[in-house]
Amino acid sequence: MFKRKLAFYVIASICAATAPVLSAQTAAATPPMGWNSWNHFAGKVTDADVRAAADAIVSSGMRDAGYIYVNIDDTWQGQRDAQGVIHANSKFPDMKALADYVHAKGLKIGIYSSPGPKTCAGYEGSYGHEEQDAKTYAAWGMDYLKYDLCSFRKIMQQESNGDPQKAFDMEKAAYQKMNRAIEATGRPIVYSLCQYGWNKVWEWGTDVGGNLWRTTGDISDHYSRMEEIGFAQAGLSKYAAPGHWNDPDMLEVGNGGMTADEYRQHMSLWAILAAPLLAGNDLSKMTPETLSILLNKEVIAVDQDAMGKQGDRVSAVGPNEIWAKPLSGGAKAVALFNRAESPLPMTLHLSEVGFEENAKLRDLWAHKDVTASDGSYTVVVPRHGVVMLKITP
Structure with missing residues (x-):
């Protein structure tokens, strides 16, 4: 069985592209912390929104509390050129310049794609262009990739002829293929598998290179959905370890659909689960209450404890x-x-x-x-x- 070499981990720095590389064992040594654009901005996210999020992470004190990834989710993609190279759409006029801006704040930046021909929102996926896309992400200066199964499911269904084992093998091979492409670039990129917890991904996510893997379907800003997802994580603790984390999806804290007590329960449960802490709200418009939840350093310390044990x-x-x-x-x-x-x-x-x-x-x-x-x-x-x-x- 293929066994991935852990991606190197780079300390956040003013010039992340040239930051010193630590040992392979420190890749995502604690659950990644940062922000993702999807929960609040979804398909409307722009270059300006990402810059504003980076600014707010610094000014609010979130960076100093450990939130370092600024992750662009779906809908950034434009078209491929005649050579097959992916380009961003008009919402993101210069992805390299955006990455440089985020890095200059002492932060890291992440991006999103799919092993299928199209992303979940119908934009250009990486199918057949894995090596090209990995090189492009590395050239732009990306530090994190969320890889969402999306349209690859149709390919699995069509080519497996109803054989679930064949479909499962195709899924693993697709994730492994992008991992190898990332490693070939030589750039340290944290690899996030997003396939909604199918086929017990926690049992094989490490084997295909995952630093984290979604264990559930999508979260939403409702208490019933948050508790359904969060409390269903019971029994998965043995699959988490430094460099490899169960991911019950992003935080909804501050989006307005839950009470303060419910958001505190949300934050506490994710910390007990040693889950990635990726804020999903509009960081430029946070209330003091929202900040007090996201910036509770005693709770964050539970999530980030160096022992690396999930509760x-x-x-x-x-x-x-x-x-x-x-x-x-x-x-x-x-x-x-x-x-x-x-x-x-x-x-x-x-x-x-x-x-x-x-x-x-x-x-x-x-x-x-x-x-x-x-x-x-x-x-x-x-x-x-x-x-x-x-x-x-």
Whole structure:
């Protein structure tokens, strides 16, 4: 079985194109953090929107908190020239200049394509042009590629003649082909597989070069969809490790479709899951409340913990769930989630997450230390809310 060489990882710098390369083991050593254009701008995204996002990441303090990728999603593509080289459309008049602008902010930039002839929005895909496109992305200075299955599904259906194993093999080969093309450029590009969790991608994503892979269908800015996706990640923790992450899709924080408590639950669950933290809102128009959620450095530290362990469900009783994530130094992050329609008291017994009575507890949203009593901690958790603790021996 083909085994990919991990893509090199480059430290964010003022001139990312010439930044020093670290060892291969540090490629996406922690879940990628940044911003993606799709959730808010979708097909309307422009060069100006991406520049504004880069500006806002810096001015808001998000860059300093770890958000470094500025990722362009679908609808940037124009036509191919006579030699087959892809060009951006009129919304993106100079992709290299845009990449240089983002890099000058100490950030990285990402782009989007598909192994099929067309992207999900009907724009030009990479089918038959994988090597050309990888070279173009590298020449532009791209640092991240989201590769979305889209129209390649039709090719799989047509050429497999209904044989699911043949279709599966075609899918893996398509992702592997672009990975090899990326590696051949010599440029460090984080590789994000987007195929909605089909065929248990978490079991083979690493083999085809993935640094992260979508485990679900698309998220939306509704609590019911966020909880459906997020809590369905139970049982996948063993497939995540430094350089290779389960991806339950982008953040919706700040897009307006959920309450502050629901967004805090969203952010907390993604942190427990060691998920990529890719904001999907309009960064140029954030409220203080939105910023306080996205910039909670104690919660971000859970997601970015160097141990690289994904958390998992500890217990579920009715609408109340307890999840835990191992952290460096013997600590754990423990989240008490209330999925009910009203506030409810929840009790955590320290023994059920592996701690003794004298363990130290810190509430990561209240930013204060709290105290257990007789080996347990009881707290009222808001409707669709969370209490997130860091517990230290």
